[in-house]
Amino acid sequence: xxxxxxxxxxxxxxxxxxxxxxxxxVRLHRPAQHNRIEPYDLVVLEQLFGRVDADPGIRVMxxxxxxxxxxxxxxxxxxxxxxxxxxxxxxxxxxxxxxVDRLEQLRVPTIAALNGSVYGGATDLALAxxxxxxxxxxxxxxxxxxxxxxxYESGIRRYVSRLGIAAAxxxxxxxxxxxxxxxxxxxxxxxxxxxxxxxxxxEAMAAILAANAPLALAGLKQAINAAxxxxxxxxxxxxxxxxxxxxADHQEALRAWAEKRAPTFTGR
Numbered sequence: 001x002x003x004x005x006x007x008x009x010x011x012x013x014x015x016x017x018x019x020x021x022x023x024x025x026v027r028l029h030r031p032a033q034h035n036r037i038e039p040y041d042l043v044v045l046e047q048l049f050g051r052v053d054a055d056p057g058i059r060v061m062x063x064x065x066x067x068x069x070x071x072x073x074x075x076x077x078x079x080x081x082x083x084x085x086x087x088x089x090x091x092x093x094x095x096x097x098x099x100v101d102r103l104e105q106l107r108v109p110t111i112a113a114l115n116g117s118v119y120g121g122a123t124d125l126a127l128a129x130x131x132x133x134x135x136x137x138x139x140x141x142x143x144x145x146x147x148x149x150x151x152y153e154s155g156i157r158r159y160v161s162r163l164g165i166a167a168a169x170x171x172x173x174x175x176x177x178x179x180x181x182x183x184x185x186x187x188x189x190x191x192x193x194x195x196x197x198x199x200x201x202x203e204a205m206a207a208i209l210a211a212n213a214p215l216a217l218a219g220l221k222q223a224i225n226a227a228x229x230x231x232x233x234x235x236x237x238x239x240x241x242x243x244x245x246x247x248a249d250h251q252e253a254l255r256a257w258a259e260k261r262a263p264t265f266t267g268r
Contacts, residue, residue, distance in 0.1 A: 026045070045099050046099050070114045073119045
């Protein structure tokens with residue numbers, strides 16, 4: 001991936017999307033506020049995820065941020081202001097859950113390149129990605145219990161299905177900081193790297209994923225996520241298997257295997 005895609009930016013504003021070849025990078029851009037997520041940022045993220053899903057040329061997506069923190073989560077002040085003005089903050093809560101669910105359901109594999117600590121709702125944003133690479137010294141805090149919040153349904157499901165009930169209870173009920181080594185142990189992080197190696201590692205992982213057959217990746221990802229949620233649809237799985245078996249990519253894979261070369265996939 002081109003260095004320009006991963007270059008740090010001092011600009012503050014809503015998330016951005018950059019595409020190089022078959023790889024997309026979505027980046028949070030509020031470093032002075034530890035990349036807290038504003039209500040408008042959710043609208044932008046939903047749009048960007050839709051663009052990634054709709055572009056057949058994109059085969060992998062990296063989610064990262066500018067600065068020393070990945071994200072401090074949703075802007076609590078915005079919740080307070082909306083509740084005071086309207087007496088109801090369910091809209092923002094529903095939008096946050098919808099955006100995170102949209103990320104989890106993306107067609108392409110996703111990598112969260114966590115450039116620093118992660119808090120609150122941003123912990124679920126990263127958890128919705130297929131892989132998470134963090135930096136040495138980062139921490140995670142899920143402060144729901146301290147804020148008097150019972151988390152939304154899909155977030156609870158992701159925590160329990162991906163980390164296990166013991167880890168989910170520890171993170172939610174204690175509301176205490178968890179360091180990077182513990183995050184690796186419980187499976188929240190797949191890898192820990194020095195900060196100056198984060199984007200190179202994300203690039204290497206993205207290259208590996210982008211080299212595989214897109215139809216198979218999409219089918220496998222959907223089936224694995226559904227199985228983890230206890231909702232695997234056998235008919236849908238059968239259709240995905242049949243589609244891949246009849247695809248040009250499958251035939252290309254067989255030829256490449258016989259010819260002892262790397263396959264060239266087209267997503268068809």
